[in-house]
Amino acid sequence: MPTHLLTARRGLAALATVAVLVPLAACGSDGGDSAGKGGKTELTVLGAASLTDVFQAAGKAYEKEHPDTKVKFSFAGSQTVAAQVKQGVPADVVATADTTTMDSLKAETGRPAVIAKNRLVIAVGKSNPKHVDGLDDLTDSGLKVVLAAPQVPVGRYGKQVLDAQKLEVKPVSQEPNVRAVLSKVELGEADAGLVYKTDAATAPDKVDAVKIPDDENAIASYPAAVLKRSEHQQGAASFVKWLSSPKAEKLLRKAGFQRP
Structure with missing residues (x-):
């Protein structure tokens, strides 16, 4: 499997x-x-x-x-x-x-x-070592992407965003909450992950946030x-x-x- x-x-x-x-x-x-x-x-x-x-x-x-x-x-x-x-x-x-x-x-x-x-951003390692510029980059097979499980709100929002852009992303893992996604990126176990803007802001010394354009993003209530x-x-x-x-x-x- x-x-x-x-x-x-x-x-x-x-x-x-x-x-x-x-x-x-x-x-x-x-x-x-x-x-x-x-x-x-x-x-x-x-x-x-x-x-x-x-x-x-x-x-x-x-x-x-x-x-x-x-x-x-x-x-x-x-x-x-x-x-x-x-x-x-x-x-x-x-x-x-x-x-x-x-x-x-x-x-x-x-x-x-x-x-x-709230809104989504792409969390990446500090200084963005993999040069992720947008959602399209998440489809790169050489990029380790982590997402939240679809049962989780941020996972649903992420799926909504990716589906709207007709992008197929194969995550290395699907996590039970947004903090678990962020942690994977912080620890270097993933190159990128979809998280809320506010979560990325809690770890400014360990991750950077790549903005997702408003017309491609989702609003979380x-x-x-x-x-x-x-x-x-x-x-x-x-x-x-x-x-x-x-x-x-x-x-x-x-x-x-x-x-x-």
Whole structure:
């Protein structure tokens, strides 16, 4: 079996395991109490991997403005986040990297609000040693390209972009989230990969980003919503609303996200 297909199969097979193990290790639970340690309300947010850095900054900013609240995060590919929600993992808010995944959670959430948008870039090694100039170059058989699996939002966006240009790319691997794609390029295990603009910006010392023209690109929308099973409905709603505030928008824009 080709290496890239074997890697994809293994990666996707692992998603079910990840969906179970990640929340147990990262989310935690306060046993359903209305407040956590020190009398603070503890909110658990399940977020798309590409929101990792900006949400951690947003959480600190929110806690500063709301000293009675503690915000905890668990990040994974949106498809894994959705699996966690459907499995009943204790959480209060969910945020995904596409509206399709959020739409699949209608029975579990309140009305979602799009908080930001994003675009794709081609992540390459620092100083672009392979001289990748655009999407056409990704079809070069001598170039090691890594993509996200098609079940992952960034993988779907990538497929959409490549299909629109009628380009056939044979990746050396298909990864379970955008950070895994970026990591392959950072480590030199791949020459190029399709990632979000904001993810490439988190590793400026290790990768460069080759811009994809707007007329060839795809726009990713990020919705956030309160989970119906949250035991902190008011606090969760307050956090989701805050994500559209000027303060949150400033943080999102600084990280490279676009206005919703």
